[in-house]
Amino acid sequence: MNLLNPANRWLRLKRRDGSVSPGSVYDAADPEVVDVLAPRADFRGALYQLLIGLLQTAAAPGNLNDWLGYWNEPPSATELEAWLAPLRPAFELTGDIAFMQDRDAKLEGNAKSTAELLIDTGSDSNLFFNKLAGWQGLCPGCAAQALFTLQINAPQGGVGHRTSLRGGGPLTTLVLPENADASLWRKLWLNVLPLDGEDAAWRADLPLSAKLPWLAATRVSDKSGVETLPEDVHPAQAYWSMPRRIRLDADDVAAGVCEVCGEAHEVLFRQYRTRNYGINYTGPWLHPLTPYLTDPKDISKPPISTKGGRAVGGYRHWLSLTLGENDNEKPARAVWDFNRQRGKANKLKQAGEARLWCFGYQMDNMKAEAWRDVTLPWFGLASEDQPHFVDAARQMLEVARQSALMLGDGVKKTRNMDKKEPAIEQSFWQRSEGLFYQAVERLAKAPQLAPAAQAEVFAAWLPPLRRLALELFDYWVLCAPIEEMDMAKVVKARADLQRGLWRAKPHKIMGERIAQYQGASDEAVSQ
Structure with missing residues (x-):
């Protein structure tokens, strides 16, 4: 399955009339589509990040005027297909090059149940979707979502099993229109950054493999390997970080009912192979959708991502997540950009009409304690x-x-x-x-x-x-x-x-x- 093939309607999309139907990535620009749904809360948060990452990687606007043009008139499905065409070969779920999987198609490593792709598997948590008994497998769509969710949120996993670029259990914060019936396009586009507001690294002409790490040989991080600093790759790799060396076992499949979505499929992935010492992201990485904390006593230390547990703090964290309460707490880049370029200028007529969606895992090292999810108000300043x-x-x-x-x-x-x-x-x-x-x-x-x-x-x-x-x-x-x-x-x-x-x-x-x-x-x- 190719995730960017228009014929593969692997997403569940909610339309303005309340109906839910299958759809492709290209339906995200349809003004009548208002949301993307998922069978798990963490999958839904990951899908938003995947779609934002696609737009930022393939179609980042050059400046605010370009951004406003597509805010006012979204691209057609044909235009969106043209934008994503260069990425399409990288989004096959199986094969020599496989989405969010190690470049080595014959990866040798431990065989594990695809249940282990779910971050909450085996945790004593409050998660309603923790399910293990009689595991049949994951359908291609759920397998893709599980892979992406694990890679961008990867917690500690034992010796050499690297955490995500943002560390374990990061908090994600997205700016959304206040109106829940706003189009999905606008919900995504609010979090896409114009390139003129970023440093020169964002505009660097680097090969696509510098953004999508599974297109190149894995930067192995064992004793003879390397660490991966921001200057080693393109900054857009933050959206596609791949700390775990994983390969779905395409030979061990069977028909059955997917354990996550509950639907019958001809192909269920039952196992994957994994080994340690994948990409080790170190240094001052800043993910555009995550707030960060710096050590006031040692500014030379890399910033630390805010963790998912902060989503449960109520309004005590409101200021730090929306505007930054002090110099040591920085809101997510996308939030900061919204405040600076769009909210403050009021060019979108959004004053008082936005909200901040905050979500992430609350982790205790390798153990998922809870999934946290909250929406906070945003206020335009008169x-x-x-x-x-x-x-x-x-x-x-x-x-x-x-x-x-x-x-x-x-x-x-x-x-x-x-x-x-x-x-x-x-x-x-x-x-x-x-x-x-x-x-x-x-x-x-x-x-x-x-x-x-x-x-x-x-x-x-x-x-x-x-x-x-x-x-x-x-x-x-x-x-x-x-x-x-x-x-x-x-x-x-x-x-x-x-x-x-x-x-x-x-x-x-x-x-x-x-x-x-x-x-x-x-x-x-x-x-």
Whole structure:
């Protein structure tokens, strides 16, 4: 099967009328197609990345005007076929050259069940799709999705079994239109980068094998091998990183029902061959769809990809994922580019009408603990004053973090707990999320973000946040049997919490800002 053959309708596409039907890669430009579906959540995230990677590799716009042209009028299926024609020979699933598989067609290595291509196989996780008993195999479409998903997310796999270019369990963040019925084309194209905003390496005239690593001999990374730095290949290889040496066993196939999609197929792949010491991506690699963290104490260290577990943090990570909370936290390149070139300029009329889709595996070394998936709002700035907007949002987050911490400490002391109960602080983040986004939206809509305008927003945010912390303290304390309570300790802990909600450093600073610009005392504002 060739993934880029128009006759191979291996994708499941949702149309504007709600119907779902098979389709090819070229249907992604059809304005009536609104989504690509998959039998597993991790496959769906991978398919979005595969389609974005195809466009970035084969049809990257030269500049913002070129980008806007295809935003307003997507290519026809014929035009899209012409764009992808040079890549088509590289997307055969089997054969001498095989998609996301080692260049050595006769790879010698360990034989494994294709069940092992699934990252969650054998994990004690919350994943509903963890299935092993009576394994029949994977159909060609699911095998392709499993290969791609594993290669771009590869966790630690034992000696010489390399992790993905982004490390194990990376977080992916995609900018999407707010309207869920926006065309799939627009959802993909929002994350394709114009080349004039990238460094010269992106425009380098290198062979296709520098972008698609399975077209060349594997850069083996054993003792006599090499590491792969960004300057060794084309930066677009970030979309197609291939750390694992894998070959589907095309001789061990059978008819049956695919274990993932549940459909009957004439061909199911039951085994693959693998060996260690594949491509070892080292150095300052930056994947355009992933945020990164740098070590403030040692800026010479390569940045570290943000991990999938951050998708579950609620709004506590909102600022770092959308705009970057500080100099050590960088949003994904595609997100940064959207903020800089499209959102800020408002050329797309997208202000307040976008969202950030964040997803990835939460890993514990080789073990998949959970799949995390969340959508966060994005706000266009009426003032275009990003520095003051970020500063104000950061202050609110500091207040929220300190409030959650004090709440957890107070309940722990009152109930004589050996350690904190994570659900207590989590309840605060969940209950206060609406308050936070209401405040951020007010900041975004403000025509200017002078200190007085910020203080007005803080005045609407701080008092209900304080009341919520005290309300949750009462709730969690009363969860314990009353006969086990030391009421004197309860009263003291609540008073300490109330005092902290006024006197802790971030709360005090915000309260003083409110009083300064509204002519009221902090105590009066809090009522």
